[in-house]
Structures are given as C-alpha cells and as structure tokens.
Amino acid sequence: MDVHLRDLRYFVAVAEELHFTRAAERLFVSQPALSKQIRVLERQLGFPLFERTPGGARLTPQGSALLPTAREMLQLWGTGLDAARQAAPSGTLVIGMQTSVGRNLQRETLRRFRERMPGWTVSLRLVSWDDPSGGLADGSSDVAFVWLPTPEGLAVRVLVRERRFAALPEGHPLACRAEIDIDDLRDEPFISLPAASGPLRDFWLGLDVRDGAVVGAEAASADEVLEAVTSGLGVVLLAEGNAALYSRPGVVCRPVTGLPPAELAIAWRSTDHRPAVTAFLASLPALPVSDTDATVTDVDPG
Structure with a gap:
C-alpha cells in the first residue's frame, strides 16, 4: 500500500x-x-x-x-x-513565486547569489495561488517570494510593506475617488483567491479587519483576476507595487484606507540550512523593515 x-x-x-x-x-x-x-x-x-x-x-x-x-x-x-x-556541491536553486516580484529585488539578488555560489544555477518557478507556501510545502521550491500570512514550518523575512489598493473596473462609482475606505467596499463583490489558499485568501478579501465579504468569482492567476475585474465580476485588493506591475486599460487602482499593509517576504523551510539557501538569503538587499519581522536563521546581509 x-x-x-x-x-x-x-x-x-x-x-x-x-x-x-x-x-x-x-x-x-x-x-x-x-x-x-x-x-x-x-x-x-x-x-x-x-x-x-x-x-x-x-x-x-x-x-x-x-x-x-x-x-x-x-x-x-x-x-x-x-x-x-547538504551533499550537493552544485545544483539548481528553485525560487517559487506567485506573481511577478518586481520592486528591483531579483536582479541584484541573483547576481550576488551567483558570485557566492558559482557552481549553482537558478530556476524561477511560477506557483499557483492555491499553494500559499510558494512550493515550499511539497519541496518543489527551495526558497519563495510569498505574501504573508504563510503556513507553519516556514521561516520568513519581510522584504517590503505596501499599502493595499483596490482594482476596480473603469467607470465604477468609486473610481473617481482619490482613496477608498474599506467600509465603502462592504457590498461590493470581490474576486477571491482559490479556497485552498486559506488565510491568504481571507487576507486579500480584507477579512483581517471585517467579518465577511461578497465573493463574485475566484481566480487562480493575476491575469484571471484582472480579466474578471474588467468584465465587471467584482473588485479586488492588491498590493501597491502590483497595482503598477499589472496596470492595464479598463482597470483603475485606488489606495484603500482602514487596512494594515501587505507584506512581501522571502520564505524558506526553517530546517533548511543548506549553503545555497543561506547564500541566497545573504544576497537579498537590506531593506528598511520593522523589528517585528520573523527571521529564524541569521545570515550575513553583506
């Protein structure tokens, strides 16, 4: 069996x-x-x-x-x-991600990683949103760029904190505002992540500050989300940086007040101390974040 x-x-x-x-x-x-x-x-x-x-x-x-x-x-x-x-002197480091990372994070990090680990190559892997671990849970990724919250057993370091924006179809009554309060979205249908994404789905529905949300449709990728928005199926919350990365005709993005920020982090298995993983963490740029970041492994940021 x-x-x-x-x-x-x-x-x-x-x-x-x-x-x-x-x-x-x-x-x-x-x-x-x-x-x-x-x-x-x-x-x-x-x-x-x-x-x-x-x-x-x-x-x-x-x-x-x-x-x-x-x-x-x-x-x-x-x-x-x-x-x-640990026994592998060379190999491929698989980096999971659920959306384009952008924010000037990848290019310099990869350059510094290759300097530290010349025998290693890097593979960038797009992971479905129904896996909030970015491929770490099943071992298909070695490190991952993820949005918090993440599953248990992962170590994380917050890289960026950004306001949450609402993406609305052009012509929506709220699109003329400079910013939107989360209470003004209470009756709006939302485009949600797949149910399998658990607490991450709740976060992007704004359920960290309110009791419920109307779900108009589910989407498993950024393109599906924006297509649903332009089709009038609902609105969606997204990070400020992603509002710029995924701008397209027919979609208007506005900052939402009354919400704590979204946190983009690098995550890895807390038991994974391989040199390649440690070298990648050390290659990340030092960004100004608060003292509340959860970091399990200390690495040299230089």
Whole structure:
C-alpha cells in the first residue's frame, strides 16, 4: 500500500490539533479538503483514524497506534532530504513565486547569489495561488517570494510593506475617488483567491479587519483576476507595487484606507540550512523593515 507523505502530514496535524478546522489552518488547506483527504486515507488503510465529535475529533485506537510511526517517518524523511541537499556541491536553486516580484529585488539578488555560489544555477518557478507556501510545502521550491500570512514550518523575512489598493473596473462609482475606505467596499463583490489558499485568501478579501465579504468569482492567476475585474465580476485588493506591475486599460487602482499593509517576504523551510539557501538569503538587499519581522536563521546581509 502506497501512502503519500502529504497524507501522513495531514494525519499528524489532525492528531496533534484534534480539530479539523485548526489543523486545516495550520496546513494552509481548506477544512473540507483536509477532511476528504483523511477519509481517503482511512479507506486506503481499512480502518478509521479518528472519531468525529461535536467539539472536534479524537484518535481511534488504530490512529493512536499509527501516530508514533507517522511522526517518525516524517522526521526521517526530513532528515534524509536535508542530508542529501547538504551533499550537493552544485545544483539548481528553485525560487517559487506567485506573481511577478518586481520592486528591483531579483536582479541584484541573483547576481550576488551567483558570485557566492558559482557552481549553482537558478530556476524561477511560477506557483499557483492555491499553494500559499510558494512550493515550499511539497519541496518543489527551495526558497519563495510569498505574501504573508504563510503556513507553519516556514521561516520568513519581510522584504517590503505596501499599502493595499483596490482594482476596480473603469467607470465604477468609486473610481473617481482619490482613496477608498474599506467600509465603502462592504457590498461590493470581490474576486477571491482559490479556497485552498486559506488565510491568504481571507487576507486579500480584507477579512483581517471585517467579518465577511461578497465573493463574485475566484481566480487562480493575476491575469484571471484582472480579466474578471474588467468584465465587471467584482473588485479586488492588491498590493501597491502590483497595482503598477499589472496596470492595464479598463482597470483603475485606488489606495484603500482602514487596512494594515501587505507584506512581501522571502520564505524558506526553517530546517533548511543548506549553503545555497543561506547564500541566497545573504544576497537579498537590506531593506528598511520593522523589528517585528520573523527571521529564524541569521545570515550575513553583506
């Protein structure tokens, strides 16, 4: 019987939280998707792992017996993967990103990285918005430019803080304003990220400062978002820098008041201490950010 590491990771998260919603938030997946995957795993195994209760879940005897082995397998895989990565004197560093980064971040960083690691090449990988880890969760990226919030288990360093803007179709009643308050958008349909993006979806719906939002459509890429806006399906929040990067005819962008800023960060697995990853982090430009940044690994910024 073949069981994926992802399934073990899901099982362990639910076993530790004993609550499907909290485990889904921890994993950055939707609660229905997590419940479905656990049911698929239980069918594969031929026995239940959890008893669903009104307050959450509890392990069955079979689940309790399996949990130590699942934890050990995940730990062994992580240890082996780190060892294999450390053994590589050259290779390719995969940089995940969900949109164009811009902001003069990439060119100088890549130049300095190549000076530090001459045997290494770089691959830029566009990751779907339904993976808020930028490919770090499944190991398909080594580092990633991401928008916060991110899943657990990732170390992040904030690179840029920007105001959030609203993109509206040209001719929208609010488009004539110099700025828009978030309360003025409460009845507007929004273009949202895929449900699988979890808390990141909520952030770009403005749910960090309000209780709900009307969703007019979902979009999985920047082009889909802007096409939906020009088609009149809704409005969307985006970072100030992206308002400039993705400007197009028929779309008007205005700053939104009443919202905390968006944060663009570099993220990496907190257990990944390979020289190539450390060199890339050290190659990033030193930008003025506040003391609240979460940085797990200290690197020389020079």
